[in-house]
Amino acid sequence: MPKSRIRKKADYTPPPAKQTAAIRLTNRAWVAPVMLALFLIGLAWIVVFYVTDGSLPIDQLGNWNIVVGFGFIAAGFGVSTQWK
Numbered sequence: 001m002p003k004s005r006i007r008k009k010a011d012y013t014p015p016p017a018k019q020t021a022a023i024r025l026t027n028r029a030w031v032a033p034v035m036l037a038l039f040l041i042g043l044a045w046i047v048v049f050y051v052t053d054g055s056l057p058i059d060q061l062g063n064w065n066i067v068v069g070f071g072f073i074a075a076g077f078g079v080s081t082q083w084k
Contacts, residue, residue: 028084035079042072 046069048056058065 026084028082031079031083035076035083038072038076038079042069042074042076045069045072 045057046066049065049069054062054065058068061068
């Protein structure tokens with residue numbers, strides 16, 4: 001019986017190396033202290049308002065002092081979105 005021809009296999013070529021995108025990490029060391037400061041200022045504002053029966057921190061704002069305190073806390077949450 002005649003011998004069949006042997007097929008030549010193509011040489012193995014590895015797939016091209018993946019180009020990894022350089023991840024640019026920026027220094028955001030300011031985020032955590034600012035976030036915590038805003039949280040604490042908001043909390044202190046609300047606590048001072050309740051402890052002084054509304055005479056402090058700003059007497060003319062009345063119950064709007066609560067909104068100001070929660071505004072500081074909301075700003076802290078807004079800054080927290082920049083944390084990586």
